[in-house]
Amino acid sequence: MDYISTRGSAPALGFEDVTLAGLASDGGLYVPRVWPMLSADEIAGLAGASYVETAITVMRPFVVGALDDAALRDLCTQAYGRFNHDAVTPLVQLDSQNWLLELFHGPTLAFKDVALQLLGLLFERFLTNRDTHLTVVGATSGDTGSAAIDALAGRAKVDVFMLHPAGRVSDVQRRQMTTVLSPNIYNIAVEGSFDHAQAIVKAMFADPETTSRVTMSAVNSINWARLMAQVVYYFYAAVRLGAPDRKVAFAVPTGNFGDVFAGYVASRMGLPIERLIVATNVNDILHRALSTGDYSCGLVTPTATPSMDIQVSSNFERLLFDLSGRDGLALAGMMRGFEQSKAMTIPENMLNGARGLFASARIDGDDMASAMRWAHDRAGQLLDPHTSVGLAAARKAGIASDVPIVTLATAHPAKFRDAVERATGFRPAMPARLGGLFDREERFDTLPATLEAVRAYVLERSK
Numbered sequence: 346m347d348y349i350s351t352r353g354s355a356p357a358l359g360f361e362d363v364t365l366a367g368l369a370s371d372g373g374l375y376v377p378r379v380w381p382m383l384s385a386d387e388i389a390g391l392a393g394a395s396y397v398e399t400a401i402t403v404m405r406p407f408v409v410g411a412l413d414d415a416a417l418r419d420l421c422t423q424a425y426g427r428f429n430h431d432a433v434t435p436l437v438q439l440d441s442q443n444w445l446l447e448l449f450h451g452p453t454l455a456f457k458d459v460a461l462q463l464l465g466l467l468f469e470r471f472l473t474n475r476d477t478h479l480t481v482v483g484a485t486s487g488d489t490g491s492a493a494i495d496a497l498a499g500r501a502k503v504d505v506f507m508l509h510p511a512g513r514v515s516d517v518q519r520r521q522m523t524t525v526l527s528p529n530i531y532n533i534a535v536e537g538s539f540d541h542a543q544a545i546v547k548a549m550f551a552d553p554e555t556t557s558r559v560t561m562s563a564v565n566s567i568n569w570a571r572l573m574a575q576v577v578y579y580f581y582a583a584v585r586l587g588a589p590d591r592k593v594a595f596a597v598p599t600g601n602f603g604d605v606f607a608g609y610v611a612s613r614m615g616l617p618i619e620r621l622i623v624a625t626n627v628n629d630i631l632h633r634a635l636s637t638g639d640y641s642c643g644l645v646t647p648t649a650t651p652s653m654d655i656q657v658s659s660n661f662e663r664l665l666f667d668l669s670g671r672d673g674l675a676l677a678g679m680m681r682g683f684e685q686s687k688a689m690t691i692p693e694n695m696l697n698g699a700r701g702l703f704a705s706a707r708i709d710g711d712d713m714a715s716a717m718r719w720a721h722d723r724a725g726q727l728l729d730p731h732t733s734v735g736l737a738a739a740r741k742a743g744i745a746s747d748v749p750i751v752t753l754a755t756a757h758p759a760k761f762r763d764a765v766e767r768a769t770g771f772r773p774a775m776p777a778r779l780g781g782l783f784d785r786e787e788r789f790d791t792l793p794a795t796l797e798a799v800r801a802y803v804l805e806r807s808k
């Protein structure tokens with residue numbers, strides 16, 4: 346399998362190089378040259394398979410040429426052995442139609458662990474025989490940061506510089522990052538929003554002063570390997586609910602469009618999906634884009650779902666690439682225009698390509714809180730606010746009542762205990778995994794949200 350850039354001019358790479366590269370050199374994102382397909386029989390054959398066996402079947406076509414089955418099994422066994430649930434990503438039923446797919450049983454209690462535990466091991470494996478030291482620069486609205494830090498702390502040949510928006514992550518999220526004192530981990534609070542942090546990361550990939558001095562890589566979902574690992578749980582859940590003979594809908598709380606794009610990949614691979622419901626908070630650029638074609642940024646409004654307080658969703662570019670008929674050079678022109686004006690109108694013919702599969706909803710704070718209370722009262726489940734945004738969207742999507750809807754439960758409620766308590770009156774207990782978090786020393790630096798400030802900081806410290 347080789348990978349091509351959404352902007353059409355970076356060299357095609359194999360899986361190993363794509364994993365280490367992160368972003369393509371033309372500023373685009375890597376995608377497989379073709380979408381591999383699983384037949385209905387192969388999907389049916391996943392019934393009863395363990396998470397690791399499912400992962401091997403789903404990821405095998407993407408890693409051809411870089412990993413054989415034995416290597417993939419070894420990495421997945423290690424990665425998912427760190428999860429606190431035998432099913433890795435268990436399904437929980439809420440009512441006759443609604444299910445939760447709990448993705449938060451990993452070390453940092455958010456869905457990011459599913460991909461980042463594997464990515465940490467992939468980095469280690471691919472770096473073993475190379476004389477390369479990676480400088481990972483990442484942006485987080487809270488969860489990617491802690492998952493990446495857990496996966497990479499103490500690993501040889503990698504330094505991690507993680508940018509989070511100062512004051513805009515929950516106290517638990519911040520401490521999960523800043524109390525890890527390994528010498529290869531650097532936490533930076535930038536004085537701006539997540540979008541500023543993400544823009545700085547992308548600018549560093551395009552900055553010759555940086556790239557001539559360090560080998561950069563990415564842990565954000567711009568890195569293809571992140572998304573690949575997330576495709577697995579769509580198959581795992583759908584098969585348990587009757588796929589391929591029965592269609593399933595998924596409701597996905599969305600920020601950077603990574604998680605829901607993984608659902609799109611599952612659909613391209615042959616998984617029968619009724620609808621992918623893109624759930625946004627009031628920072629609703631993706632809902633506007635999918636429903637009216639208006640892909641224009643406003644100011645970011647801080648909400649009780651900080652991990653979704655995003656305007657510029659990196660992975661939307663991957664969908665636009667397919668909707669454009671995979672015309673990378675044309676998309677490069679569109680993306681350059683968007684980067685300058687922060688606005689784009691998606692042509693109707695492109696939008697039509699998305700309408701059969703995607704639905705979307707904008708969920709405000711009241712809708713989010715009432716979905717959280719519904720899950721608690723109806724099924725005794727305490728949900729985190731992001732999951733509640735997904736559930737609220739699931740319940741208003743108008744999906745036929747015989748189609749199961751799986752809401753992706755993207756974080757443990759304890760990560761957002763103030764918001765959960767405000768909505769339900771119940772304060773989630775801190776899981777043992779977070780024990781002592783508030784007693785540990787924190788270490789981070791605060792920087793202005795500029796390329797110059799972050800570049801100087803990174804270059805001074807990277808090996």
Ligand SMILES: Cc1ncc(COP(=O)(O)O)c(C=O)c1O
Pocket residue numbers: 455487488489566598599600601602603604605652653731732755756
């Ligand atoms: C808890 C939680 N839910 C949902 C999202 C949105 O996911 P994505 O950015 O892949 O759309 C994030 C951040 O990525 C998150 O941390």
Ligand SMILES: N[C@@H](CCOP(=O)(O)O)C(=O)O
Pocket residue numbers: 484485486487488489490564565566567600601603652653659
């Ligand atoms: N919500 C995310 C934002 C970064 O998303 P990513 O999936 O591209 O890493 C976070 O938790 O940091």
